[in-house]
Amino acid sequence: MRAFRRVTSPALVLDRADVDTDQIIPKQFLKRIERTGFGEFLFWDWRQDPEFVLNRPGAHDAKILLAGRNFGSGSSREHAPWALQDFGFEAVVAPSFADIFASNCLKIGLVPVVLPEGEVRGLMAAAADGDELTVDLDAQEITGPDGRVVAFDFDAFARHCLLNGLDDVARALEHEDEIAAFERAHPAPFATTALP
């Protein structure tokens, strides 16, 4: 996983509630068998509208997305965070995230930051002119274009993994002895390989 410490950049403002992963990356783009190249299809249907924020000049410079509540609801497709990351985003700030989406982001080093709705609105207003803000995971704070600093909570272990770019699978396999012991103590109820 890509390590993340902090990012300073203009932010893209997507002020809509309940943006589902079908919007972030529509199903017709889920047929690829690679992990990369999804950025050009990000918000595909909405991008057909020339006024959509992603079509504005400078959209590609934004590494921070400011979004509405319950961002990433619906389908578990990890293609959604892949597309956001491939487009150039390194952090998404919203009042809340759907569970699976947030979990998928953490696995790939895209940082989901939760702030109270009022704070997100404040950042949206302050960032509207393309001024830069900083998301600092190390310090657990966001600095707005006006210099205002907002602290945020973050799961301590998830933060540790992101800061160090730790690989989950390798970490789990450090517990091989415990996994093997559990396996021995819990015989499987069936074998999918031996179904009649």
Next chain:
Amino acid sequence: MGRTLLDRIWDAHVVTEPPGEPALLWVDLHLVHEVTSPQAFEGLRLAGREVRRPDLTLATMDHNVPTGAGPADPLSQAQLEALERNCTEFGVPLYATGSGREGIVHVIGPELGLSQPGLTIVCGDSHTSTHGAFGALAFGIGTSEVEHVLATQCLPQRKPRSLRLTFTGELPPGLTAKDMILGAIGRVGISAGAGHVVEYAGEPVRALSMEGRLTVCNMSIEWGARAGMIAPDETTFAWLEDRPAAPKGAAWERTLERWRELRTDDDATFDTELEVDVSTLVSQVTWGTNPGMVVPLDGAVPDPGELDDPAAREAAERALAYMDLEPGTPIREIAVDRIFIGSCTNARIEDLRLVADIVAGRRVADGVRAMVVPGSASVKRQAEEEGLDRIFEAAGFEWRRAGCSMCLGMNPDVLAPGERCASTSNRNFEGRQGRGGRTHLVSPAVAAATAIEGRFVEARDLAGVA
């Protein structure tokens, strides 16, 4: 203090919980399909890892597969072939299209008897919550997690909060599990379950068939819950007995004793409690672009102007524009172009029997295209043995092969821009069933009756059988 069903299953699956870290949770069953797995297998290959427990893993083809006679499009075909190659290389059993065992992953798990009480079940698909109907802890995961489970048979997880949704009252005749869950989501909102595992409780849940419980748990994710579960009871056990993967003989008796203990203690407490009375429920129809935008069939399209919350108001306005609906329009006056009966929510045999009962001897309205897509090859066979296919075709429905089909439109089954569809599936998001398509979520009973009338109605509104 008493323990919840979630506590019992969770505690029994913690492999280790290092201080300050998430628990490493053992996975009893990992279901795999073609869309969210190729990058996971590739990750294994790059790291030189193997699938730890192919015998606890089962793959099928469902999302992409065509349900008509033609072949898959080249990209879909490549993805299906990738799954086949990966399963061969890593020794994972695969129920491929044409094997006669394929189907929607959340339909075949239960019908094989793999989805059992007390198990942890994961799949790279958000509707994995379905399997919780058996009293399992079942949840959807992303592709990185699919790779993690393939490699370790474990998943690092923080324990979610617990939520009990108690249904009260008696479900009026003619209403279904779909109306219960749509009504509940409309009441509590689409993110009320976030961060929680839900246990559905109450007499109306106990009264549901296994198929109905699967429908309820299936839509747990539509209100943000990580998983939904229903404590197992005699209905559960009767459904599972003699299924291929269920224990047999003396082992069945021993297992039953264990399963009967899988319940929430009377003195257990939940982080959140919700209650929904179903005694006055009527058939539900969504009008907008998320499952919480739902009204009674007797109602009308709501007026966004009456919403206090600015974000909700703006979402409702956007939804109405997308759906091309005017506030105040009676739901019964909305005409449809398409009917989709299928998906992991409502494509099991009981759903198809219900539809057949309603459409027998009737005809799909002129100008309406209607299709029935069985949830699995096994459901298809069963329906054909019962003659349901002939009833559907005589009524003017297309009878298709098993798959996810138009629930998400990754195969050729899609809505054209502007087409309006009454669908028994689970998501009415913008473009879900095809770019520009307009989806109204309903029960199989409402979908069937609506097919005949060409606008939203219930079965009891239909004129007598010709």
